[in-house]
Amino acid sequence: xxxxxxxxxxxxxxxxxxxxxxxxxxxxxxxxxxxxxxxxxxxxxxxxxxxxxxxxxxxxxxxxxxxxxxxxxxxxxxxxxxxxxxxxxxxxxxxxxxxxxxxxxxxxxxxxxxxxxxxxxxxxxxxxx
Numbered sequence: 001x002x003x004x005x006x007x008x009x010x011x012x013x014x015x016x017x018x019x020x021x022x023x024x025x026x027x028x029x030x031x032x033x034x035x036x037x038x039x040x041x042x043x044x045x046x047x048x049x050x051x052x053x054x055x056x057x058x059x060x061x062x063x064x065x066x067x068x069x070x071x072x073x074x075x076x077x078x079x080x081x082x083x084x085x086x087x088x089x090x091x092x093x094x095x096x097x098x099x100x101x102x103x104x105x106x107x108x109x110x111x112x113x114x115x116x117x118x119x120x121x122x123x124x125x126x127x128x129x
Contacts, residue, residue: 009053010079012118013060019115020057021046027098028081028120030055050081078119080109085124 014020021043024030030048038044038059048055083091088110095102095112104111108125 007053009047009056010050011056011058012079012114013058014116015060016115017043017046017057017059021048023115024048024055024057027095027100055079078111078121080121080123083122083124085127085129088122088124088129091122 012020021032025032025048030050033047033049033054035043036045036047044059046057048057091110092102095110100112102110102112103119107128109121109123111119111121114120
């Protein structure tokens with residue numbers, strides 16, 4: 001039987017694709033790998049580099065459910081992006097400068113929401129802060 005080599009990509013549906021792209025590019029520093037056009041000349045999907053894989057932002061037609069950070073509905077809990085432990089303070093400053101409110105801190109991760117309420121984390125596990 002074949003083996004799983006890792007996560008290839010994660011796809012995220014966005015009501016405001018441009019706002020989500022700006023957040024993931026400007027705040028988190030991900031770069032555009034590819035754009036997929038829609039029939040009207042805009043973007044249907046934007047793929048952003050995320051280490052060995054990528055984050056696919058896809059245009060959606062319905063909003064994300066609002067729920068308290070710790071009481072998420074069934075489904076994906078969080079997209080956690082890896083960072084070096086030594087860069088944690090720099091990332092905290094970068095998020096604060098972008099007015100991104102941290103929802104939770106652990107010794108390993110910083111948790112927050114993107115512009116549409118999706119849960120995102122920056123993690124340096126297994127190294128504690």
